[in-house]
Amino acid sequence: MYGCKNGHPFNVAKEGYVNLLLSHQRKSKTPGDDPEMVMARRRFFDSGAYDGLTEAVSRFPMFGKDEVSILDSGCGEGHLLGALSNQYSGFFCGIDISKKAVQVASKRHKKATWLVANGMRDIPIADASMDVILSILAPRNNEEFSRILKPDGALIIGVPGPNHLIELRQQLQFTSGDFKEKADQAAEKCAPQFIETNRESLSFKQTLCKEQIADLIRMTPLFWRSGEEAKASVMELDQLEVTISFTLLTMKRD
Numbered sequence: 001m002y003g004c005k006n007g008h009p010f011n012v013a014k015e016g017y018v019n020l021l022l023s024h025q026r027k028s029k030t031p032g033d034d035p036e037m038v039m040a041r042r043r044f045f046d047s048g049a050y051d052g053l054t055e056a057v058s059r060f061p062m063f064g065k066d067e068v069s070i071l072d073s074g075c076g077e078g079h080l081l082g083a084l085s086n087q088y089s090g091f092f093c094g095i096d097i098s099k100k101a102v103q104v105a106s107k108r109h110k111k112a113t114w115l116v117a118n119g120m121r122d123i124p125i126a127d128a129s130m131d132v133i134l135s136i137l138a139p140r141n142n143e144e145f146s147r148i149l150k151p152d153g154a155l156i157i158g159v160p161g162p163n164h165l166i167e168l169r170q171q172l173q174f175t176s177g178d179f180k181e182k183a184d185q186a187a188e189k190c191a192p193q194f195i196e197t198n199r200e201s202l203s204f205k206q207t208l209c210k211e212q213i214a215d216l217i218r219m220t221p222l223f224w225r226s227g228e229e230a231k232a233s234v235m236e237l238d239q240l241e242v243t244i245s246f247t248l249l250t251m252k253r254d
């Protein structure tokens with residue numbers, strides 16, 4: 001059992017995760033990615049379509065320490081942190097506000113600690129205790145990241161890169177959002193607490209099959225933002241070649 005300084009007890013669920021989210025720390029009953037989004041993301045990662053992202057993150061030299069401590073904030077279904085926990089030794093902690101995401105992460109990846117928590121409020125991690133914080137395609141809490149990170153630690157931020165999924169967006173009749181400014185905007189927002197030390201661009205083409213197209217749409221906000229007709233016609237495609245593009249920023253504490 002876990003507890004907080006105010007005396008609230010928190011049980012470990014049968015899958016191995018702990019739900020630290022109190023009702024006043026969430027705006028809806030089921031915050032974060034819904035179960036269908038989580039399972040679509042799980043299938044999409046399992047299909048190998050984002051292996052390039054997993055490999056690029058896994059290559060960062062700071063993971064190679066004898067014992068590395070990593071927090072993945074907004075960890076989703078746990079693919080990235082799970083891969084790191086299989087490759088390196090140390091302490092691995094994933095937090096997400098979506099209970100379903102943390103449930104499926106903890107069911108599969110037993111070497112990590114998984115918590116349901118609101119990463120945009122007080123993050124339940126001690127001061128200056130983490131070597132690395134990962135924030136991949138997830139909301140960022142720079143004040144808390146700066147508190148939690150060791151003085152020589154690294155924050156790794158992943159944002160969509162230029163022309164990410166441009167072909168899918170065109171098919172869905174989106175005209176805006178080429179993501180060219182995303183990395184600069186992320187760096188600017190971190191500026192009070194962090195200095196950028198490295199920027200890596202990752203871009204590759206991937207031909208997606210019907211199931212991958214459906215999962216990709218379902219796991220992103222494109223699902224809510226697209227018109228029903230455009231969505232239905234894209235879902236009819238047998239395959240679609242898309243650009244997959246991410247920018248990975250490394251930041252150190254200022």
Ligand SMILES: C[S@@+](CC[C@H](N)C(=O)[O-])C[C@H]1O[C@@H](n2cnc3c(N)ncnc32)[C@H](O)[C@@H]1O
Pocket residue numbers: 031032033041073074075076077079080095096097098101117118119120121135136137138139
């Ligand atoms: C686009 S997904 C990315 C998941 C994972 N990082 C990945 O790359 O596969 C964004 C995740 O952030 C989570 N999230 C959104 N708001 C959050 C918050 N306030 N605290 C923690 N997680 C949050 C969502 O539930 C979702 O799992």
